[in-house]
Structure formats: C-alpha cells, structure tokens
Amino acid sequence: AQSVSQHNHHVILSEAASLELGCNYSYGGTVNLFWYVQYPGQHLQLLLKYFSGDPLVKGIKGFEAEFIKSKFSFNLRKPSVQWSDTAEYFCAVGAGSYQLTFGKGTKLSVIP
C-alpha cells in the first residue's frame, strides 16, 4: 500500500515570502498526485494535480508543484505567499487502487 509523508506540520511565513511544502510518497508504480487546500472552516478543494506529462504543474492561486520521480516527491511551491493563503495543505496519492491516500497535512500561517 502507498503512504504519503508531509515533512512539516506547521509552517509560519511572512507575507511575500516564498513557500515550499514537502511531500514524499512510497509506491513503485504509476501514481496520480494531488495537493488539496483546506481554508479555515471549509472543505477540501483541489489545488493542483499531476497525472502525466510535464512534471511541473500549475494550479490555482499561483501555486505550482514539481513531480520528481527519482525522489518520489511532489513538492508544492509559491513564490510569494499572501495572508489569504493561510490554510492547511494536504498532499494525496492515488496509485494501484481506487483509493486516495492523504498525508497528515501541513498548516500554513502567513503573518501580514
């Protein structure tokens, strides 16, 4: 079965700082990769996804993620965060079955 690790439990940044959230997965075959975002008090929304092709994928709100197959990683990045990016971010992997496996999440707090 696949597993997903998110390296940081809580990240605190000032506005305009750059963001990188780590995500590693364990699975040897073809994977579909996702980042979901959960704003305070809301449900999960899809931020971006990777199925195949260009390993650098762009999502909504200026986010992007890079799939590095050799490192089993799918890190999320944003060049300049805003206060409105304060949320919890979940990496998820779909592989080998119909299930999505989620990481434990990373809380991002952006200080104005």
Add this chain to the structure above:
Amino acid sequence: EAQVTQNPRYLITVTGKKLTVTCSQNMNHEYMSWYRQDPGLGLRQIYYSMNVEVTDKGDVPEGYKVSRKEKRNFPLILESPSPNQTSLYFCASRGLASSYEQYFGPGTRLTVT
C-alpha cells in the same frame, strides 16, 4: 451546480444514541467515500463504495456502517457513537474514469459526549 452535500453540518450527541449523517452528490459519480479528519492525523478513510450495493472498508471502519442503495446517496451510520468518534467527517465522490480526483462535501463536525 455540481456538488456534494452533507447533513447535518454540526451535531452534538450523547454516547450510544444512534445517528446518521447523510451524503448526496449530483454528479452521477460511481465512487463515494467517507473520511474522518483529526488533528495531526490528516484524513483517514472510513468506508468507500464503488457503486450501488458495493461497499468496502477503509482504514478505520470500526464503529461505522454505510449503505449504498442509490447512486447519489451514501449515508454514514453510527449505531452506538462513542466519544472517540468525535471528529470532522467528510464525504467525497468521483467518477471512476476521473483518475482519483475527488470532490468533497462541506464536512460534518460531530461531538459525542
């Protein structure tokens, strides 16, 4: 509007009192799933359903039941709730051709005292 709805959104109940959380989707999705979200543990799958009358256990099924009598509905049943089932619950759905991308409901915050 394509959506997944859950009811109720908030529920406070007592130990042992049976409850049902409803989930409905209007996208004709075959696959539906229930998750619980707990601080520091992320989302853990409780049960899922591949289609009508087809359900299976996820990672944390103990204490829960589900049914899938209609394609659009996937209720979560707690026959005898206990305080350790206090959590935030999400229903999700997807079409089987959509490569794992799931659409989530708004969540149900359950407190069992």
